[in-house]
Amino acid sequence: MTAHLRPARSTDAGRTGDILHGFARENPWMPELHSGAETIAYCGWMIDQGWVTVAETDDGVVGFLALNGDEILSLYLTPSARGQGIGRQLLHHAMAGQTELSLYAFQANIPACRFYERNGFAEVARSDGADNDENLPDIKYVWRSKEAGNG
Secondary structure, X not given: OOOEEEEOOHHHHHHHXXXXXXXXXXXXXXXXXXOHHHHHHHHHHHHXXXXXXXXXXXXXXXXXXXEEOOEEEEEEEOHHHOOOOHHHHHHXXXXXXXXXXXXXXXXXXXXXXXXXXXOOOEEEXXXXXXXXXXXXXXXXXXXXXXXXXXX
């Protein structure tokens, strides 16, 4: 399935917030630290920064990616959009024109870790989670373009 990618608009805050909050609710290992309204406000703030790209299908917004410079802050999809190539489409959109990207994934999020590794990200560090809000062990991943390696 291919989605149309576009810059997020302020009116996308509700849907992106629902997607992000839904992820916390569907994973028992993930603490639910924020209310749905707080999560929507956070997504609205990221949208206001110009960091968010949404993936849209006939079903509406089904995923989003937040990119601040060369750091991916968020990449989330609705459950029905997973495994359809939309995450890869968003990731490749973020890679375009970049020589390096980094991100953090929770160690417990095995599907995400596998996804990033399949798409060229390499593990560069692990932490015990003391430095993230969730206090969950995480992995730092880095991707470098082939062109970056030739410089």
